[in-house]
Amino acid sequence: MHCRLCGSADLESVLDLGATPPCESFLTAAQLDDPEPTYPLHLRLCRECLLLQIPALVSPAETFTEYAYFSSFSSSWVDHARTFVQESVRRLDLSDESFVVEVASNDGYLLQHVVDAGIRCLGIEPSVNVGAAARESGVPTETAFLDPSTAARVRAAHGPADLVVANNVYAHIPDVAGFTEGLRTLVSDHGMVSIEVHHALHLVADAQFDTVYHEHFQYWTVLTATRALAKGDLTVVDVEELPTHGGSVRIWATPSANAGPPSERTLDLLAAEQRAGLHHVVGYRGLEKAARGVRATLLEFLLDCRRRGERVVGYGAPGKGNTLLNYCGIRTDLLEYTVDRNPYKHGRFTPGTRIPVHHPDRIAADSPDVVLVLPWNLESELTEQLSYVAEWGGRVVFPLPVLHTADIGRLDTSEALA
Missing domain, CATH: 3.40.50.720 (NAD(P)-binding Rossmann-like Domain)
Incomplete structure (x- = not known):
């Protein structure tokens, strides 16, 4: 295995959860006597760039063509999305002339609030069944995985986005470089990319081992996310700590040519990671x-x-x-x-x-x-x-x-x- 961010072969085991089936592959009664494939679930740390990751043994296409998770069934998650949209409209001064794209938009749980605000938007959702539910609820949605070609096609058809949202998806893609390039292609030169991820600080500090599953190929600190986004010409300018998923972080990034210095919140959270030992290999060795x-x-x-x-x-x-x-x-x-x-x-x-x-x-x-x-x-x-x-x-x-x-x-x- 090589690190999917920096290419190093110097990876250290930090948590071996054995072999498990894909976490959303729920069985029907007719399948109970059938064999069930399992895959190693083994978390490793790159000694070079400190990215936490598992091998890409189950492809996104296998997981997300038909998906069992619908975000709208969590009322707190819908409320979280509504608050995010309201705050983003104010923060970025979005109007009916703006354009918002959400990647991995699920069943429209977030973009429905953008639609209600009268702002032009588009969801990019790979799961056929979930994307269909979004369209039925009035949220424009395209069924596709984000990669450079998808991003170029969407930008050519709709124009650059003032805001690109990628909530709880940056862990789900094995091709980090291609996905990040897609984000940069979608966003305008003066636009913002907002990414929410579970914060590896809490994974390690609270032994949240159940956040590790085959859909999650990597687990982010602010440090490693900053390094990954920089490879796609995006610079982190602000972060927010969130209570979701047992402790998450919202990362705000913008095209590097127009980025200012990082916010005080960004520097503070990087310092917190440093104090927790997560900017060194030794900080991860107690997880198992x-x-x-x-x-x-x-x-x-x-x-x-x-x-x-x-x-x-x-x-x-x-x-x-x-x-x-x-x-x-x-x-x-x-x-x-x-x-x-x-x-x-x-x-x-x-x-x-x-x-x-x-x-x-x-x-x-x-x-x-x-x-x-x-x-x-x-x-x-x-x-x-x-x-x-x-x-x-x-x-x-x-x-x-x-x-x-x-x-x-x-x-x-x-x-x-x-």
Whole structure:
């Protein structure tokens, strides 16, 4: 394996999660007796440029032609997108004469707010089924992967964009150089590119191993993102820390010829990474041990529940949850089933662990003792949604960053589970 950013062959293992199936390859009942392909999920660090990455064993075309994830099923994520659009309109003085492009626009969860603001826009979404949902909701969407040729074609047809949005996609592309070149082609010389990524600072500091899966080819610090964008003639001028996905960063970049000096926030966050040891190889070497500790704590809790005869079910069927389930070896003997708001997943089974996925109404019907929340990064939203579990004395448990019971009117959020 060679580093996909700098080409170095000097890579160090920092987290080996074994072999798992692709995280969104949910199985139908008819597929349960079929063999299921698995691929190594092995996180490495480039000693030269410090990019965290996994081998590109599952191509984006295999993952995203038909995709199980629809962003609009998370109300907090839609609210996050609405706020971003409102703030961007003010920040960049966007008007009905502006043009906004979103790359990996999913089901139009973000661009719907651009449409509502009367601003011309276009989504570029590779998943056929998800892009179709966006068009049905009135969001102009082209089905394509972003590469230099796609970007040139879009720019020729629509003109340069004042704002290019690439939220939670910069980790999903193995061809970093080609994708970054595409971003530069799309944006006008005085425009802005806004990129949101999960911040590797939190991945390492909080042992968020479940954010590692085959869709994510690399994991970004501000330092490595700055280096990658510079290869495409884009300069980072500002950053914002975000609570999404357990700790993310929004990176603002602009064509290098017109870029000013980096903001104070950018310098501060680079300094925070430096203090955390992430600008040196040694800062990453405790991740595997920490991940094993999280796994041991969760398994001990679930085994204790089983010994007490408690019924444990899951909430959510996100990609990160499937990394957690497979790495921990959790199956239906420890987690009877899980539920999800996305109807695409109903009646299917989680990849690898074969745990059935039901409609969320199943929880109220069964009154389980424990609800284990797999999208733990949505704790605020889901604690409120699951408050009814207190009606029968049930508990809502989040596995990360530290295993704990949520406060749903009966327990204290600080109560740790041993």
